[in-house]
Amino acid sequence: MANTPDSSPSGAAETQPRALGSNATARGPLESVELLSGQPRRRRDRRFRLLCIGTAAFSVLILVGLLGSILIQGLPHLTWTLTTNGPEPDPQRAGIRPAVFGTLWVCLICGLLTLPIGVATAILLEEYQPKSRIGRFLYGIIQLNITNLAGVPSVVYGLLGLTAFVSMFGLFGTAASDQDTQTSRYEIGVRYFDQFFSEGERAILIPVDSASAPMTQPVAGMTALNFYGEEIQPTVLSPGQPLPTDETLQYTLYADAEAGRITQQAWYYFSLPLGRGVLAGALTLMLVILPVVIISSQEALRAVPGSLRAGALGLGATQWQVVWNVTLPSAMPGILTGSILAMSRAIGETAPILIIAGIVYISRAPQHLMDDFTVMPLQLFNWISRPQEDFHSLAAAGIILLLGILLSFNAVAVLIRQKLHKPLS
Amino acid sequence: MPDPLTTRGASPPSSLESPREATFAAGLNSAPSRSTAQTAIEIRDLNAWYGEFQSLRNISLDIPANRVTALIGPSGCGKSTLLRWINRMNDTIPGARASGTLQLGDTDLLARTTDVVDLRRRIGIVFQRPNPFPKSIFDNVAFGPRLHMRMTRSQLQDVVEWALRKAAVWDEVKDRLGAPALGLSGGQQQRLCIARAIAIGPEVLLMDEPCSALDPASTLAVEDLIFELREQYTIVIVTHNMQQAARCSDQTAFFYEGRLIEVGPTTGVFTKPKQKQTEDYVSGKFG
Numbered sequence: 001m002a003n004t005p006d007s008s009p010s011g012a013a014e015t016q017p018r019a020l021g022s023n024a025t026a027r028g029p030l031e032s033v034e035l036l037s038g039q040p041r042r043r044r045d046r047r048f049r050l051l052c053i054g055t056a057a058f059s060v061l062i063l064v065g066l067l068g069s070i071l072i073q074g075l076p077h078l079t080w081t082l083t084t085n086g087p088e089p090d091p092q093r094a095g096i097r098p099a100v101f102g103t104l105w106v107c108l109i110c111g112l113l114t115l116p117i118g119v120a121t122a123i124l125l126e127e128y129q130p131k132s133r134i135g136r137f138l139y140g141i142i143q144l145n146i147t148n149l150a151g152v153p154s155v156v157y158g159l160l161g162l163t164a165f166v167s168m169f170g171l172f173g174t175a176a177s178d179q180d181t182q183t184s185r186y187e188i189g190v191r192y193f194d195q196f197f198s199e200g201e202r203a204i205l206i207p208v209d210s211a212s213a214p215m216t217q218p219v220a221g222m223t224a225l226n227f228y229g230e231e232i233q234p235t236v237l238s239p240g241q242p243l244p245t246d247e248t249l250q251y252t253l254y255a256d257a258e259a260g261r262i263t264q265q266a267w268y269y270f271s272l273p274l275g276r277g278v279l280a281g282a283l284t285l286m287l288v289i290l291p292v293v294i295i296s297s298q299e300a301l302r303a304v305p306g307s308l309r310a311g312a313l314g315l316g317a318t319q320w321q322v323v324w325n326v327t328l329p330s331a332m333p334g335i336l337t338g339s340i341l342a343m344s345r346a347i348g349e350t351a352p353i354l355i356i357a358g359i360v361y362i363s364r365a366p367q368h369l370m371d372d373f374t375v376m377p378l379q380l381f382n383w384i385s386r387p388q389e390d391f392h393s394l395a396a397a398g399i400i401l402l403l404g405i406l407l408s409f410n411a412v413a414v415l416i417r418q419k420l421h422k423p424l425s
Numbered sequence: 426m427p428d429p430l431t432t433r434g435a436s437p438p439s440s441l442e443s444p445r446e447a448t449f450a451a452g453l454n455s456a457p458s459r460s461t462a463q464t465a466i467e468i469r470d471l472n473a474w475y476g477e478f479q480s481l482r483n484i485s486l487d488i489p490a491n492r493v494t495a496l497i498g499p500s501g502c503g504k505s506t507l508l509r510w511i512n513r514m515n516d517t518i519p520g521a522r523a524s525g526t527l528q529l530g531d532t533d534l535l536a537r538t539t540d541v542v543d544l545r546r547r548i549g550i551v552f553q554r555p556n557p558f559p560k561s562i563f564d565n566v567a568f569g570p571r572l573h574m575r576m577t578r579s580q581l582q583d584v585v586e587w588a589l590r591k592a593a594v595w596d597e598v599k600d601r602l603g604a605p606a607l608g609l610s611g612g613q614q615q616r617l618c619i620a621r622a623i624a625i626g627p628e629v630l631l632m633d634e635p636c637s638a639l640d641p642a643s644t645l646a647v648e649d650l651i652f653e654l655r656e657q658y659t660i661v662i663v664t665h666n667m668q669q670a671a672r673c674s675d676q677t678a679f680f681y682e683g684r685l686i687e688v689g690p691t692t693g694v695f696t697k698p699k700q701k702q703t704e705d706y707v708s709g710k711f712g
Binding site for chain 1: 512514517519520541542543544545546549550552554556557558559568569572573618621622625
């Protein structure tokens with residue numbers, strides 16, 4: 001301090017005479033110090049920049065190589081068949097449509113569940129800070145847990161999802177997809193029928209009350225439904241009698257005919273436990289990305305200047321009004337960007353879905369929340385593990401499609417960020 | 426020197442211009458003639474702590490209604506703390522507590538049961554740095570009324586115009602009410618923040634170094650405004666600027682290390698301080 005001539009020294013330093021005229025004493029201890037040459041420093045600067053460029057170029061090169069090989073292998077197979085057909089044994093006709101819909105369903109539901117829960121948690125942790133020591137201690141524990149959960153391998157979440165969502169700790173009986181008709185479970189939006197035969201439009205259906213009802217035996221005079229749901233009176237013949245040849249054949253059956261139990265599930269079908277359905281998968285993926293969403297939302301909220309909160313509080317806003325009118329709108333771009341990046345991670349997750357859904361043959365898009373499903377990474381994994389070369393190329397085409405969906409998600413993130421981003425102070 | 430008064434729509438009463446000019450000459454304004462004011466805020470034996478640190482010690486002070494009270498003192502002397510206790514902004518700080526009496530009329534400002542939301546509607550605050558919300562100019566001023574009142578669109582427009590006129594920024598912003606508030610200059614932003622505080626009809630306006638982040642021209646504009654606003658509001662202003670305290674306050678309180686050293690009419694405190702510490706501080710020997 002004392003060697004800058006214009007600073008006014010205080011205290012003991014003031015007794016020293018100030019050498020304004022002599023430059024030598026003005027530099028003080030700096031007098032005997034050698035100046036570094038700029039040359040080696042600049043060289044080091046240049047070298048570091050080259051190192052940075054090199055590392056960046058290396059990673060870009062790897063990415064280009066990866067994308068290139070995938071494009072070369074996959075582009076010839078990237079046809080409409082891929083997006084319109086289900087999985088087939090013939091690679092020329094196989095498609096990925098059910099998996100695409102499975103991925104979209106799971107990610108959409110996962111996003112709808114994760115966003116409110118994650119943002120609400122972040123608001124609690126950032127905006128409603130406790131004042132008591134015990135409260136702060138509890139918040140510390142919660143924060144530590146969330147940070148740690150972000151690093152837990154997703155397979156672990158898969159196992160948790162299997163216990164907590166698929167079978168719900170066995171609290172509500174057995175899952176619907178386990179095909180155990182003897183055990184009761186809680187469900188709505190489903191009807192059960194005993195079906196005697198089904199040949200094209202020739203069918204006789206007897207409505208039954210529940211999955212665990214005893215099988216219907218054919219008796220004369222019973223009421224049944226035909227293929228179109230119209231009420232009919234089927235004719236029951238004793239075994240050995242000849243079948244009619246006219247159109248009444250449609251409604252004729254033998255007394256010893258055996259029925260099969262079928263289910264008809266509405267779009268709002270819901271059952272407890274959830275079973276290996278879309279909802280269980282989405283909930284499990286929610287567990288995987290929730291810590292990431294919470295942490296990125298917290299960062300976004302923390303970036304809102306405290307002066308804005310003080311301004312709103314000073315105008316007599318309640319804590320909720322501060323959050324809703326000031327903090328949340330300002331933090332929204334950050335929250336959305338973080339959430340969409342987390343969603344991109346969810347799209348690519350395979351391990352937890354593998355545990356929830358298993359490798360099953362799924363030929364159609366999910367119809368309701370409890371429906372069996374598969375997702376794109378699982379389908380790709382399935383194809384890659386097959387011996388035929390054609391399936392590998394099909395998988396490459398599927399990867400291009402998956403990358404396309406991922407990139408469009410990220411593009412939305414960038415667009416939202418640019419549209420909402422405003423300077424805050 | 427650019428005269429900020431020329432940009433105003435409503436020309437201020439001429440009586441207000443002369444005291445300010447006189448203030449420049451004498452460094453003071455004519456406070457004694459206004460000494461018979463009612464007490465708006467009554468402070469008795471106020472002690473305050475941040476955790477273990479005692480920031481205010483046995484403060485007793487009357488803040489008169491429709492006057493400007495300046496709180497001066499070196500950094501860390503507790504003047505901002507006192508300001509933040511008056512509208513309970515300290516509630517957000519963990520470990521902040523206070524004892525003693527702090528009364529606005531019949532309202533006990535320290536009571537746990539006091540509704541701070543209603544309290545802050547009655548006691549507005551303007552901060553050191555202009556902090557408009559990242560919204561339009563209109564929405565900034567309409568923010569408070571929308572929180573506290575049910576009104577029609579045209580009523581709201583009237584309130585916004587009235588507040589902006591009172592804060593002397595109406596002429597500068599009337600053509601761009603929908604424009605973002607952050608596009609205004611620092612001085613305009615601060616006057617917008619004052620308009621925002623006025624728009625909910627407070628009785629008291631607290632100002633925490635409202636001019637410290639502003640350039641001299643904007644400072645003058647805000648000081649003029651303060652001088653004018655005391656006709657309707659009780660104003661408490663914290664400032665590091667001696668001349669500012671001398672120019673625009675009626676009563677001055679000098680704080681040092683959490684204690685109230687001296688309080689009195691601004692003229693008295695600046696010309697004939699009773700305490701040695703006050704004299705040293707106002708004459709610039711320390712602080």
